[in-house]
Amino acid sequence: xxxxxxxxxxxxxxxxxxxxxxxxxxxxxxxxxxxxxxxxxxxxxxxxxxxxxxxxxxxxxxxxxxxxxxxxxxxxxxxxxxxxxxxxxxxxxxxxxxxxxxxxxxxxxxxxxxxxxxxxxxxxxxxxxxxxxxxxxxxxxxxxxxxxxxxxxxxxxxxxxxxxxxxxxxxxxxxxxxxxxxxxxxxxxxxxxxxxxxxxxxxxxxxxxxxxxxxxxxxxxxxxxxxxxxxxxxxxxxxxxxxxxxxxxxxxxxxxxxxxxxxxxxxxxxxxxxxxxxxxxxxxxxxxxxxxxxxxxxxxxxxxxxxxxxxxxxxxxxxxxxxx
Amino acid sequence: xxxxxxxxxxxxxxxxxxxxxxxxxxxxxxxxxxxxxxxxxxxxxxxxxxxxxxxxxxxxxxxxxxxxxxxxxxxxxxxxxxxxxxxxxxxxxxxxxxxxxxxxxxxxxxxxxxxxxxxxxxxxxxxxxxxxxxxxxxxxxxxxxxxxxxxxxxxxxxxxxxxxxxxxxxxxxxxxxxxxxxxxxxxxxxxxxxxxxxxxxxxxxxxxxxxxxxxxxxxxxxxxxxxxxxxxxxxxxxxxxxxxxxxxxxxxxxxxxxxxxxxxxxxxxxxxxxxxxxxxxxxxxxxxxxxxxxxxxxxxxxxxxxxxxxxxxxxxxxxxxxxxxxxxxxxxxxxxxxxxxxxxxxxxxxxxxxxxxxxxxxxxxxxxxxxxxxxxxxxxxxxxxxxxxxxxxxxxxxxxxxxxxxxxxxxxxxxxxxxxxxxxxxx
Numbered sequence: 027x028x029x030x031x032x033x034x035x036x037x038x039x040x041x042x043x044x045x046x047x048x049x050x051x052x053x054x055x056x057x058x059x060x061x062x063x064x065x066x067x068x069x070x071x072x073x074x075x076x077x078x079x080x081x082x083x084x085x086x087x088x089x090x091x092x093x094x095x096x097x098x099x100x101x102x103x104x105x106x107x108x109x110x111x112x113x114x115x116x117x118x119x120x121x122x123x124x125x126x127x128x129x130x131x132x133x134x135x136x137x138x139x140x141x142x143x144x145x146x147x148x149x150x151x152x153x154x155x156x157x158x159x160x161x162x163x164x165x166x167x168x169x170x171x172x173x174x175x176x177x178x179x180x181x182x183x184x185x186x187x188x189x190x191x192x193x194x195x196x197x198x199x200x201x202x203x204x205x206x207x208x209x210x211x212x213x214x215x216x217x218x219x220x221x222x223x224x225x226x227x228x229x230x231x232x233x234x235x236x237x238x239x240x241x242x243x244x245x246x247x248x249x250x251x252x253x254x255x256x257x258x259x260x261x262x263x264x265x266x267x268x269x270x271x272x273x274x275x276x277x278x279x280x281x282x283x284x285x286x287x288x289x290x291x292x293x294x295x296x297x298x299x300x301x302x303x304x305x306x307x308x309x310x311x312x313x314x315x316x317x318x319x320x321x322x323x324x325x326x327x328x329x330x331x332x333x334x335x336x337x338x339x340x341x342x343x344x345x346x347x348x349x350x
Numbered sequence: 351x352x353x354x355x356x357x358x359x360x361x362x363x364x365x366x367x368x369x370x371x372x373x374x375x376x377x378x379x380x381x382x383x384x385x386x387x388x389x390x391x392x393x394x395x396x397x398x399x400x401x402x403x404x405x406x407x408x409x410x411x412x413x414x415x416x417x418x419x420x421x422x423x424x425x426x427x428x429x430x431x432x433x434x435x436x437x438x439x440x441x442x443x444x445x446x447x448x449x450x451x452x453x454x455x456x457x458x459x460x461x462x463x464x465x466x467x468x469x470x471x472x473x474x475x476x477x478x479x480x481x482x483x484x485x486x487x488x489x490x491x492x493x494x495x496x497x498x499x500x501x502x503x504x505x506x507x508x509x510x511x512x513x514x515x516x517x518x519x520x521x522x523x524x525x526x527x528x529x530x531x532x533x534x535x536x537x538x539x540x541x542x543x544x545x546x547x548x549x550x551x552x553x554x555x556x557x558x559x560x561x562x563x564x565x566x567x568x569x570x571x572x573x574x575x576x577x578x579x580x581x582x583x584x585x586x587x588x589x590x591x592x593x594x595x596x597x598x599x600x601x602x603x604x605x606x607x608x609x610x611x612x613x614x615x616x617x618x619x620x621x622x623x624x625x626x627x628x629x630x631x632x633x634x635x636x637x638x639x640x641x642x643x644x645x646x647x648x649x650x651x652x653x654x655x656x657x658x659x660x661x662x663x664x665x666x667x668x669x670x671x672x673x674x675x676x677x678x679x680x681x682x683x684x685x686x687x688x689x690x691x692x693x694x695x696x697x698x699x700x701x702x703x704x705x706x707x708x709x710x711x712x713x714x715x716x717x718x719x720x721x722x723x724x725x726x727x728x729x730x731x732x733x734x735x736x737x738x739x740x741x742x743x744x745x746x747x748x749x750x751x752x753x754x755x756x757x758x759x760x761x762x763x764x765x766x767x768x769x770x771x772x773x774x775x776x777x
Contacts, residue, residue: 044551122669143669144553145623164671166553204553228556229547 036333039151039158042167043208051212053339055177057329058322060342064101065324073103074332074345080104081129084140084161085111090296090320091161091171095138098327104135122146126154136334139163144201157334165199170330171295172205174323176213178315179250181322182291187214192244194278195254195303196225198265202295206252207233220244221276224265241276245283250291253278256303269302280307289313296320354378355770356391359401360731365704366407366711366720375405377727377770385721398772400731403764406703407719408440408728410710412607413505413530413583413655414680416442416473418464419457420449425660425748427461430680431470433658433747435774437680438763440728441472441710441718442658446483447506453478453489455497462498472718472728472768474500479518479529485510488517495525500714503530505583508565510536515569519578528579528605528714533565533590534631542671544617544632552620554670557632559587566590570597573604581713582606584657586631588641595650605713607655608642610683611753614690615639619753625666625673626753629659643696646705653710654702656683660749678751682740684732685759692734693760699734727770736762 036050043051064072080099084092092108099106120128126137136157139147144164151158162168180186191210197203197219210217211234219226220238230237238244244251256272266272283290292304292314300306309316332342355377362373362385374389375382391397416430425433427444434442444461446452452461458475465473477494479502481487491502502522509515509531518529538561543549545556566582570593573580585591585608597604611629616636619627627633645651659676666673684706691697697705707730711719718728740757742750766774 121667123667141669143671145670148623149669164553165555201553204551227550228545228558229550232547233551 036330038334040169040330040334041147041151041158041160043169043172043205043212044167046208046212048212048214051173051176051209054173054326054329054333055180057333057337057339057342058177058325060346061328061332062322062325064328064346065321070101071103072101072346075099075102075104075335078104078135078335079133080106080136080138080331081134082106082108082138082161083125083129084109086140086142086162088140088161091140094320094323095161095327097324098331101324102328102331104331122150123153126150130154130156136331159330159334162201164201166201167205168201169205169209170323170327171202172209173330174319174326175206175252175293175295176209177322177326178293178319179291181318182315183249186210189215190218190247190249191215191252192218192220192238192248192250193252193254194220194241194244194276195256196260197221197230197254198225198227199257199260200254202254207235218244218247222266225260241278241282242285245286245290248290249288250293251278252293252295253304254295255297256299258299269299273302277303277305278308279305280311283308283313291315293319352379352770354383354392354395356389356395356397357400357405357729357731358397359399360403360405362721363404363406363700363703364721365700366708367722369721370700375721375729377767380727380769382721382723382725382727384723402733403731404699404734405721406730406732407707407721408730408766408768409438409684409706410441410716410718411439411656411658411680411683412443412653412710412714414442414444414658415447415660415676416444417660418448419460424662427464427473428468428470429746429748430658430660431465431468431473432774433680433745434471435766435768436746436763437682438684438730438732438766439471439680440730440766440768441474441716443474443476443500445503445505446476446478447504451478451483452476453481453483455490455493458494458497458499470773474498476501476503476530478502479504479509480514483507485514488514488521491522491527492525495527499527501527501530501581503532503583505530505532508532508534508536512568512572516572516576519572519576519580523578526715528581530581530583531565531569532583533562533569535561535564538564541632542628543620544634546617546635548617548620552623554620557630559589559634559638562587562631563589563593566593570594570602570604573597573602574600577603579603579605584609584612584631584655585642585645585651586612586634586638588638591641591645591650594645598650605653606651607653608646608651609655609657610679610686611677613639613643613646613654614686615753623670624753625668625670626677626751628670628673628675629677630675643691647696652705652713654683654687654705655710656680660747661751662749666751676751677753678745678747678749680747681745682752682754682759684763685738685761686754688734688761689759727767729767730763731765731767732761732763734761736760738762
């Protein structure tokens with residue numbers, strides 16, 4: 027049967043990039059394009075989501091992701107509420123599902139969830155009728171981060187397909203790494219990971235990635251490096267002996283980058299530990315797209331919100347005009 | 351004096367005597383009085399028609415968690431011992447990781463009394479290996495045995511201290527009981543599922559095969575040193591099998607068990623954050639499933655045990671990290687093994703009965719596991735061809751946690767007799 031491709035782009039939720047098609051991911055990135063301009067206006071607001079109620083349910087501390095979502099929601103005209111774990115009923119022993127159901131009883135439309143436990147977003151999405159967006163679940167996925175990474179890469183290099191992207195650092199504990207692997211692979215990029223063996227999870231090659239244990243090899247190979255934040259507690263829990271040594275062996279420094287055969291694009295999801303995984307000269311240098319990533323984060327999240335609210339691929343421009 | 355009973359018209363499969371064929375079974379005074387073709391019961395004997403069904407020695411499960419005392423919301427000795435009957439088990443060994451743990455003689459006595467009152471399967475208590483199951487000081491093993499304990503274990507947790515494990519394997523020899531080890535290296539633990547590609551994709555912390563195999567290797571060394579009886583619980587990793595094979599080749603006093611779920615399921619079951627598949631040791635890969643299956647065929651792994659671990663709906667209905675480990679196994683074990691091992695031709699029916707009844711009795715020196723004249727009349731009557739669908743709502747267990755709900759199993763228990771009394775009969 028030749029069914030026409032459904033116009034509605036995403037399903038009910040965005041839990042992860044695993045399993046999403048090239049068309050879907052490209053559709054999200056394309057949808058983000060017309061939304062970029064809204065943030066450049068004097069009055070940064072269009073009523074695309076007017077009347078929608080969105081809850082930002084953050085069980086883990088987050089500044090940048092939460093604010094980015096909040097800006098995206100507000101600039102599309104939605105009403106938003108932020109809930110963080112301290113001071114909420116989570117502390118009183120209420121289960122995740124009950125928390126969500128109580129919110130639903132107040133008639134909401136969407137939930138953005140950030141949670142320390144892998145699978146929490148899926149768990150919630152399966153149990154409530156509202157749209158659920160994963161704002162980061164444990165060590166599993168952080169799909170909007172990977173989408174903004176890919177949008178930024180595409181802005182800079184004009185394409186994703188065929189690019190060689192290496193994710194550097196603490197792969198074991200990184201939801202950013204997993205979402206990037208799934209997303210980049212779907213778009214036809216080659217993906218590698220680089221770090222000490224103790225921070226590279228077993229079975230990663232079955233996700234279709236190459237592995238480097240030497241940062242020099244990764245730099246030699248890659249068109250772009252996505253440098254992950256090294257959590258300071260990895261030292262206390264024995265994954266690496268010291269930050270000093272990590273910087274010496276795996277830090278992305280200007281001296282190392284200068285040996286690269288091309289102008290390697292530098293991404294970092296933030297917040298950075300300057301002088302640990304990345305040196306200031308690299309973070310602030312001409313190859314860095316770290317701040318454009320943050321800017322794109324708002325546009326990508328607008329796109330996801332719009333699409334989950336029933337928007338169609340290619341419909342964002344019209345939606346903006348119509349609502350204006 | 352109880353009334354004699356004649357089970358007539360069935361097929362007797364009793365590997366302890368090499369029997370597999372049509373025969374009747376006569377029970378008198380709670381024991382097997384005769385097995386043979388066309389038996390005549392004494393006057394007044396109760397005649398039970400079992401034509402079309404198989405009679406075997408009742409199944410023996412060396413590893414169950416009945417949760418009482420302290421976990422009665424999950425299971426009680428009463429509900430657990432009736433779940434066991436429905437699964438064809440006439441004897442179960444109850445693990446001591448209750449709250450409080452079964453680490454003194456009074457607690458052992460409590461389990462026995464509660465089991466007697468339940469009138470379900472025979473329940474044999476296992477005593478804690480260390481006080482409070484803390485892995486520090488040995489319990490009064492002799493007192494536990496005197497009160498009725500049949501083994502010691504800190505199951506749920508390993509005896510992690512090498513020195514304590516050595517002393518346990520030495521000291522228990524006076525009392526002729528085994529040490530049952532949950533083999534898991536503490537400093538490699540902390541994961542929630544098998545370490546590997548699936549855990550990596552799901553972003554869940556992994557438990558590597560080596561966490562188990564390291565401790566199996568260590569304990570095999572201690573069994574050789576001490577001569578004590580080491581029994582390795584729920585073997586899941588192919589590397590553990592290698593260590594056990596070595597131990598068997600050396601003729602060491604080492605025995606081992608494998609669960610129905612480790613014989614049939616892989617870590618792929620955890621996809622979608624399915625907490626019903628969260629169990630410790632974790633479901634591993636197809637390679638490991640093949641290795642433990644082969645080991646069961648070879649006799650490197652001696653027996654099948656369920657590690658029946660009931661948990662409530664609320665406990666499993668959580669984020670994967672927070673849900674407890676465990677699978678409810680008593681009522682599905684036989685059908686699952688029939689489907690996965692016998693229907694596929696890996697094991698004959700007789701060999702399955704051996705691994706689930708005769709072998710547990712043999713390695714632990716128990717009375718059951720046979721239909722020899724004079725043995726306790728502990729008998730399971732089943733239809734080896736019957737197909738049925740797992741519906742947890744039908745469980746006798748107080749909990750419903752199973753990853754195989756909706757599966758079609760083959761082979762179903764119809765009656766279970768304990769000491770000549772029909773304690774379970776399916777309508």
